[in-house]
Amino acid sequence: MQLRTDLAVEAREFLGEDLRDVEYSKEDVKGLTVERLHIKTKRAGQLLGKEWGRYVTITLPSLSDDMRDTDERIGVIAKEIRRLLPVNGLVLVAGLGNPEITPDALGPKCAASVLATRHISGEVARSTGLDRLRCVAVLSTGVTGQTGIETGEFVLSIVKRIKPTAVIVVDALASRRLERLGCTLQISDTGISPGAGVGNHRTKLSAETLGVPVIALGIPTVVDALTLVSDLVNVDDEREQETLREKVSPKGRAMVVTPKEVDLLVERGARLVSLSINMALHSGIETDELLALLQ
Amino acid sequence: MQLRTDLAVEAREFLGEDLRDVEYSKEDVKGLTVERLHIKTKRAGQLLGKEWGRYVTITLPSLSDDMRDTDERIGVIAKEIRRLLPVNGLVLVAGLGNPEITPDALGPKCAASVLATRHISGEVARSTGLDRLRCVAVLSTGVTGQTGIETGEFVLSIVKRIKPTAVIVVDALASRRLERLGCTLQISDTGISPGAGVGNHRTKLSAETLGVPVIALGIPTVVDALTLVSDLVNVDDEREQETLREKVSPKGRAMVVTPKEVDLLVERGARLVSLSINMALHSGIETDELLALLQ
Amino acid sequence: MQLRTDLAVEAREFLGEDLRDVEYSKEDVKGLTVERLHIKTKRAGQLLGKEWGRYVTITLPSLSDDMRDTDERIGVIAKEIRRLLPVNGLVLVAGLGNPEITPDALGPKCAASVLATRHISGEVARSTGLDRLRCVAVLSTGVTGQTGIETGEFVLSIVKRIKPTAVIVVDALASRRLERLGCTLQISDTGISPGAGVGNHRTKLSAETLGVPVIALGIPTVVDALTLVSDLVNVDDEREQETLREKVSPKGRAMVVTPKEVDLLVERGARLVSLSINMALHSGIETDELLALLQ
């Protein structure tokens, strides 16, 4: 049976830690666990089932650890994001996923709290001091089933028009381990691979397809039920596997495992990600001033 | 490990089908499977871990079977509810659960769509023809964590004041099998036992505590993750059990299994239950007229 | 003082009914009042403060007249929309406005209920009979303040990519008369002029800017407070006008007049518009079949 995870560190965990062309380090920064995974070749990426590139995985101590807006750890995350961004120029932030499906709503909820500034300019911006803000545009792509437009072509259309220097995409993820739900933030420079995320966004969003660096950010909101069970049960017999599959995914319907309070998890996750993005983008102004703009 | 289910038919399934003082029958009505379980003694109830009394379990063909308002099968469900109600007099409908936690929101969402009529009376009701409607009051209890008031004492306070002839309580349930999620409706005359439901409503709501018949209605929205796994894995060793428990319920945090589209499931379930209740209560008017009042 | 209205028939009312190059007719169709206004020249348009082109204004008997999905009058509205559309080819439906500001949420709420079909094609569509549906893409543009992207350039980006044969834009309108709120539907082939609508979408959305026919649909959800008062009070003195303006629009803040139940008005309006659009686009299938797809 297959193990599904959107976290590169979990793919590495599973395949063993001595992979060629894969660099890994781990450190503790202000109470956060920061893991850095560098998949250096396409081949190593294929082995891991992940795009090659850099992944930073930040783990919070606990699911219920709800950071205040002024928590210095948000600064740690912001710094990791900023490291992957070009120094100057317009950034497009795109929230992926379905706002009406709670475990998939991380992207749109996050987008709703990212500060857009692209339309503020010239004299007005100067007189209000907003010219110290970076130029940012924000997008919520919806899902193909509701728009008839693939997420990839949606973002590409806007990219062609507004010509950002980088794109940040935010999406809900699936992890392999329940203890990671809501506590782990993955940042990568690889874009988002087809089929990743909680939803099913088919077109790849990457430097290759969009023509500019694509930073992907996500927090796992679910564990695929079949992955959880496969992880716990050893079944070799094919027929038994089939029976198990039918029990865990009746009529082929995908089931997910979450805390009952999935709404709270998504709410908090979106707040954490949007705050981190805002802080990463607008390093020219003080946290307090930024928080006031976000109200 | 323990198997948790709020469905009496699942408790019977598990314990075996030849229990003393338990009557069971099953029939097909217009494409719905209708199971009737009568737990005739307190002792049999204890054996099953359920209150003694009558349980009607109605199973729809499929999770995605989204009935139209005018589907005749809603009439079948309405008839089963009506059978448990007194013929005349005020009925209080209480939606239990947390409106902000999707898998627990069946009760409040349902309450929002039940037609309240208790305040319409006298000349106005007569002249508009609304005097053919039964007298109904509707309540959403919230959860103790947000109100500081136990669900049981909340409902009792209102019952003492408005003196209904019966109370209908609606709550999200947990089932043992994933294929039942959103497809199964349990109706019982036993009230709701402490600790039942997706949430954690401690005080019993029953004829005993409220002084009038209590009809409980629910649809399973989740399977407890530990129940799912226990059902699939045979572990006897205590230490292995502990490891398993930590994986499925990290740090003791309860996890649930649902379809990703849990929002849709709850939305549809609430619509089905509220329509059935409205039809059960107001048998004196035509479906079309009732639907017009509900807009 | 200025009178603000997004309804062409109200502009005509105000300026007098004998305008050159303006054709007007009025008829009753199944209980709906259907007015047709044809502004035949640019000059006449400037006089009226409206784009030149065709306007169809449909008035429902009452604000509280909440049509059932199967009401035949929806067919009347659908027919008027269809008349302005090309016979074949992809149509893009764009909901304009801010989903978080109730009186401005008509567009996004409507978009959420329009059936997207562009992604369903080939064998799947044929085997499910969905190949009888017209090809439709759906978009919710958000507002510039939240996205940093002008509504016009947003829609244009997507138009360039997916190349529709026509665009339908839906937006909340402001009328001059309170009795029109929620009861009047304006359909035009003129696109949407800058600054129109409840919000403030600066770029023009029209055949000229988008390169394909643009059908604009809207329902008034507010009356501008200053317009209402100017309409009732005759003040010539400039200082008195200033005092009045400060009272009705304190510190220059725009105030609107609505029924208190503006949420209900917008909800119902969005349902009416989306149903009419769905029916206009998919004339190849029966109403019942269409409604089943919309659930």
Place this chain on the structure above:
Amino acid sequence: MQLRTDLAVEAREFLGEDLRDVEYSKEDVKGLTVERLHIKTKRAGQLLGKEWGRYVTITLPSLSDDMRDTDERIGVIAKEIRRLLPVNGLVLVAGLGNPEITPDALGPKCAASVLATRHISGEVARSTGLDRLRCVAVLSTGVTGQTGIETGEFVLSIVKRIKPTAVIVVDALASRRLERLGCTLQISDTGISPGAGVGNHRTKLSAETLGVPVIALGIPTVVDALTLVSDLVNVDDEREQETLREKVSPKGRAMVVTPKEVDLLVERGARLVSLSINMALHSGIETDELLALLQ
């Protein structure tokens, strides 16, 4: 024509400032205008069309002044509330109004953010330090049209059961002046009079009906449209009055004047009121600690 206001200071403004048995003072506290109005006799109350008792009206500098959680002015408001409360004992906070009608949703939105503590007690409370919190229960009454239960009897039922030492009721208000919307907070020890508020809660909630002190809190979210117009237009002729009335309130339908961003106004107002109540009730713990509990 009639002027409708729920603010006692506006009633006084209108009737003249030299009323017998009415004391009035005004001061500036940390940038807030604090007005104290004491209606000392029933007779004076009847003259003003307000219940007799004490009214404290706090005016913020501006509608868009969105206070941070830690703003010291919230402490000023909290102190005024605390002054009207008994020193010890359970307090019941009841949010009045319809959560689904934006201008009426201040009460329920506020209730959702007030900290309930009545269910936390004994050893658990002591070990977590929560025994320093005051005992609080929280209620959202809904509206009679949805529950069939009068707001007054709803609150009375719960009061009889849980026996609080005081009740705080929160409701959206109507003011006479637009510049007050969202900027003015009225606190009184008079309870809420029948028909007051944006909604239409018929039964009086007062010390007389509930048997314990009733503190009423509200923020104006609308101006009645007829009040606004009557205030600006002088019409003596009865027939002209009728014409005006029909224009401003077509078919008798009440219209209200609000800023278009009424959602934002209600959101911010509810946050301000709930923070002030939380701070008033829990003076035993630090603001920071309180804010952490509220997340």
